[in-house]
Amino acid sequence: MKLVVENVSRVFPGVRGGEPVRALEPTNLQVATNDFISVVGPSGCGKSTLLRIIAGLDRPSAGRVLLDGKPVAGPGPDRGVVFQSYTLFPWLTVADNIAFGLREKGLPERQRREIVASYIDKVGLRGFENHWPKQLSGGMQQRTAVARALANNPEVLLLDEPFGALDNQTRGLMQELLLGIWEREQKTVIFVTHDIEEAIFIGSRVLVMSARPGRIKTDMPVELAHPRHYTVKTSPAFSALKARLTDELRDEAVHAANEH
Amino acid sequence: MATSETNGNPTAPVPPEAGRSGFPARSMVGAGGGAQGGVGAGARRRKPIFRIGARIGNATFVAIAVAVFVLLGLVWWAATASGWVKPIFLPSPVAVWTQLVKLAGDGTLWADAKISIYRIMVGFLIASAMAIPIGVLIGCFRIWEAAIEPLVDFVRYMPVVAFVPLTILWAGTADTQKFLIIWIGTFFQQVLMVMDNVKRVPPDFIGLGRTLGLPERKILTRIVVRSALPGIWDTLRISLGWAWTWLVLAELVAATSGLGYRITVSQRYFQTNTIIGYILLLGLLGLITDQVMKALERVLFGYARRGR
Numbered sequence: 001m002k003l004v005v006e007n008v009s010r011v012f013p014g015v016r017g018g019e020p021v022r023a024l025e026p027t028n029l030q031v032a033t034n035d036f037i038s039v040v041g042p043s044g045c046g047k048s049t050l051l052r053i054i055a056g057l058d059r060p061s062a063g064r065v066l067l068d069g070k071p072v073a074g075p076g077p078d079r080g081v082v083f084q085s086y087t088l089f090p091w092l093t094v095a096d097n098i099a100f101g102l103r104e105k106g107l108p109e110r111q112r113r114e115i116v117a118s119y120i121d122k123v124g125l126r127g128f129e130n131h132w133p134k135q136l137s138g139g140m141q142q143r144t145a146v147a148r149a150l151a152n153n154p155e156v157l158l159l160d161e162p163f164g165a166l167d168n169q170t171r172g173l174m175q176e177l178l179l180g181i182w183e184r185e186q187k188t189v190i191f192v193t194h195d196i197e198e199a200i201f202i203g204s205r206v207l208v209m210s211a212r213p214g215r216i217k218t219d220m221p222v223e224l225a226h227p228r229h230y231t232v233k234t235s236p237a238f239s240a241l242k243a244r245l246t247d248e249l250r251d252e253a254v255h256a257a258n259e260h
Numbered sequence: 261m262a263t264s265e266t267n268g269n270p271t272a273p274v275p276p277e278a279g280r281s282g283f284p285a286r287s288m289v290g291a292g293g294g295a296q297g298g299v300g301a302g303a304r305r306r307k308p309i310f311r312i313g314a315r316i317g318n319a320t321f322v323a324i325a326v327a328v329f330v331l332l333g334l335v336w337w338a339a340t341a342s343g344w345v346k347p348i349f350l351p352s353p354v355a356v357w358t359q360l361v362k363l364a365g366d367g368t369l370w371a372d373a374k375i376s377i378y379r380i381m382v383g384f385l386i387a388s389a390m391a392i393p394i395g396v397l398i399g400c401f402r403i404w405e406a407a408i409e410p411l412v413d414f415v416r417y418m419p420v421v422a423f424v425p426l427t428i429l430w431a432g433t434a435d436t437q438k439f440l441i442i443w444i445g446t447f448f449q450q451v452l453m454v455m456d457n458v459k460r461v462p463p464d465f466i467g468l469g470r471t472l473g474l475p476e477r478k479i480l481t482r483i484v485v486r487s488a489l490p491g492i493w494d495t496l497r498i499s500l501g502w503a504w505t506w507l508v509l510a511e512l513v514a515a516t517s518g519l520g521y522r523i524t525v526s527q528r529y530f531q532t533n534t535i536i537g538y539i540l541l542l543g544l545l546g547l548i549t550d551q552v553m554k555a556l557e558r559v560l561f562g563y564a565r566r567g568r
């Protein structure tokens with residue numbers, strides 16, 4: 001197993017004497033090498049919390065995360081993250097943003113340039129190397145963010161609703177792009193989303209999380225052949241999966257809505 | 261794995277670009293929409309100047325700004341030329357201009373401006389050089405914030421004017437006293453503003469730095485400070501404006517040179533034209549420094565400006 005989540009839970013202390021928030025119930029998860037896992041669940045169910053704990057950006061209240069058998073103590077370059085918010089540095093061009101981690105690592109200029117160029121190609125940003133982030137559309141910004149994460153060659157790639165702010169068409173193209181890269185390069189990926197269709201299309205395994213307290217409710221393999229073409233979204237097998245997951249998620253959404 | 265060619269296609273997708281440029285167009289349609297259909301539709305379809313946020317051309321903007329200056333100048337001129345106000349209270353624009361030219365000619369004006377600019381530069385640089393690191397520190401570390409922020413907040417509300425007698429006791433009437441007043445007036449404000457600039461750095465920027473394996477020290481310098489730089493520059497620009505006020509205050513009370521000193525002396529001799537000329541000059545100097553800072557901001561931080 002590449003990544004093991006062992007009884008990880010997270011309780012946030014209550015704000016101003018309020019009840020503590022049990023964001024994540026003890027959670028177990030095993031991710032095989034080069035698996036592509038999507039995590040789907042209603043908003044506020046602890047998806048980001050789980051991802052941030054795996055990334056080392058947040059501490060679990062109990063339990064631990066093992067990467068290649070070694071406990072995770074904090075954030076590190078072996079786990080690359082793509083955030084939902086646009087996190088390109090506005091003072092760096094597209095190419096320099098992608099090169100940022102490599103530069104800090106002290107990689108020589110020539111190697112850096114090669115790596116950056118190859119990822120510029122992979123995310124389809126040739127010709128935009130010297131653009132400022134503000135000159136890019138949302139989709140292009142997130143493509144750059146994906147390239148930046150991949151350029152550092154992490155063991156595990158963690159994505160937290162990376163396409164959540166994009167319009168539908170762009171989002172579809174981004175899914176194909178990411179899936180294409182994964183199919184060609186292989187990588188261990190955990191992909192958080194609130195969109196069922198996205199979760200099924202892109203993942204080899206879909207985890208459904210339940211709301212309050214957050215926990216993994218369903219763990220379902222997606223047996224759709226690779227390489228996947230976007231037309232698979234209209235296939236009967238896809239529809240069947242979608243119907244099942246929609247059902248499960250609806251229960252959760254209703255549950256969550258009633259609690260608020 | 262040979263997979264679909266559809267994936268890697270570069271620029272073809274990206275509808276948001278189109279959506280972005282479509283936005284102003286759409287709002288234009290919305291604005292004109294109400295006037296459609298009637299016989300006199302063409303006539304009624306004027307540009308809605310008083311729509312909130314409506315845009316005007318650059319030339320129009322400058323023309324309006326200049327017109328306001330000219331208009332006020334005319335009112336001033338008319339008020340004095342008609343004899344409505346006595347020259348001892350308000351001399352005519354011409355008298356003020358002549359006096360300024362005279363003072364410039366015999367070198368008084370340049371000497372006054374030079375010493376004042378020197379004082380503001382030194383005082384402001386000392387304050388900024390201290391405020392930026394301290395502001396960054398308390399913006400990043402709660403321990404430092406706890407130690408310094410309440411204290412700074414406390415001192416900030418003490419009126420600068422009240423320090424003038426004290427600074428004269430401490431430092432006499434030499435330049436040190438001017439530096440001190442400028443420092444007291446700007447440093448404490450700057451610290452809090454820089455702290456705010458630093459706190460506005462998106463937390464995900466810092467998280468990202470950590471996941472890239474950067475040590476905290478590098479995250480501080482390469483991400484936090486770098487990201488806050490445009491904001492810090494703005495803080496400097498704004499506080500420089502205040503520094504002018506404190507400088508003149510210090511010079512009015514106790515000085516033997518400088519623009520403020522000249523104003524006090526002129527009052528003694530009822531040289532209203534010098535006083536008004538110098539006040540206008542101070543406004544002009546402030547305006548120039550502000551515009552220079554803004555121009556530099558565009559050069560240094562053009563990447564961050566909204567729009568293109």
Ligand SMILES: Nc1ncnc2c1ncn2[C@@H]1O[C@H](COP(=O)(O)OP(=O)(O)O)[C@@H](O)[C@H]1O
Nearest residue numbers: 012013021023042043044045046047048049050
């Ligand atoms: N830093 C925090 N402090 C307190 N509560 C938090 C914090 N972060 C998240 N939470 C709470 O934990 C729950 C799960 O949050 P999150 O993981 O962000 O959900 P999701 O990403 O699935 O929308 C939410 O109820 C949220 O309010």
Ligand SMILES: [Mg+2]
Nearest residue numbers: 047048049160
């Ligand atoms: Mg989230």
